[in-house]
Amino acid sequence: MPVRGVVGSDYTKIRTDFKTIKNPYGDDEILLVPAISPDVSLIHAFRADRYGNCVLNSALDDALLARASNKVIVSAEEIVETSELKTSQRGNFVSRVHVSAVVCLPGGAAPTSCGTYYREKADVLLEYLDAAKHPERLTDYLQEFSLRCRNGGELL
Amino acid sequence: MTTVALHYTTEELMAALIAREIRNGETVAVGTFSPIPASGALLAKASHAPDSEVFIMGSRDWWPFSEGSLEFFSLAQRGRFDFFFLSGAQIDRQGNINLHAIGNYSRPKVRLPGGAGSAMLYYMVKKVILFKTDHTVKSFVETIDFITSAASSPPALYRPGGLHLVITPLAVLVKNAGSGLLELLSFSPGTSVEEVRANTGFSLPDFSGGVTETTPPAPEELALLRGPVRESIASIYPRFAGQAFKS
Known part of the structure; x- marks a missing residue:
């Protein structure tokens, strides 16, 4: 390129x-420069249907990433009917053609923000920054983080 | 540093200096981690440059794109931006910047975040302002450890843009068109030519047109910065908005 x-x-x-x-x-x-084609991309969308069509944050390069990657796993705030996938200036449509799997994961972008769904959680980000300086505390942070949801996205 | 009670903050001074460079109708793009340039761009827009287009990465209100940074960088590569703002952990006497590593690149003392789009933007944006919130002999050095983005390039390369000014808490530096080296254009109120030189790690000649004291922010500039600009900045940089402006 x-x-x-x-x-x-x-x-x-x-x-x-x-x-x-x-x-x-x-x-x-x-x-x-050579093109980058990631083996796998994990992308968090606003909404997705069960076929993998999705609408995701247009301020980011997620749509480009989806089209460049060999395998794409989309998590979404909501799983909806295909007819409910509405694009806007804030949300880009990505075709199922590029998507390998879909996961329902409300809160999946936290502690960073997700469009109009929720804002970033500054205190949690600061907690992470602090934990990241100490290997043992980072392990605890990740343990807690990975167990914060149950049953496919229900926040504890 | 000489202690003088000032009625404005360093951030307000730097934002005002940036704003004064922008002419009405010019397109101003602001990247990440750039609250002072964002404040300067919004100050210009709120005062003498109402028809200017302002883009601020990380903002909802000032980011009219629908294809992420791909669209933003494509516009930049077409030469559509009049202003962009870069910085560096180190800046040398030519205005080369280092965002990669302190020390040897393969065995660095400090690994820095990297250059993002700076190696393209420095060439393709008509007027690039380097802003740096610390002005010390460690940051303004004779030779930088890694050139992330170059102030000069081979003649065969298409380059419509480049360095416009360097703005720091202590001074404004400008590039001599002949030598390609930085010169002292003005020093901030409360400092002196000697203090700027003592904090610069390379020899810094006077600007040929003469060195002046920087004009401090005017009451109108401060009122806008502390009112509408602060309010707009707070949605992008809440912590900065809480600390950088005097009440």
């Missing part, structure tokens, strides 16, 4: 897979 700029920085020293070529459509030189 072509990218403007970059040449002249130290990226080209550490990324030998970045190539500079003569722009075939101009007189300038341009950098090429």
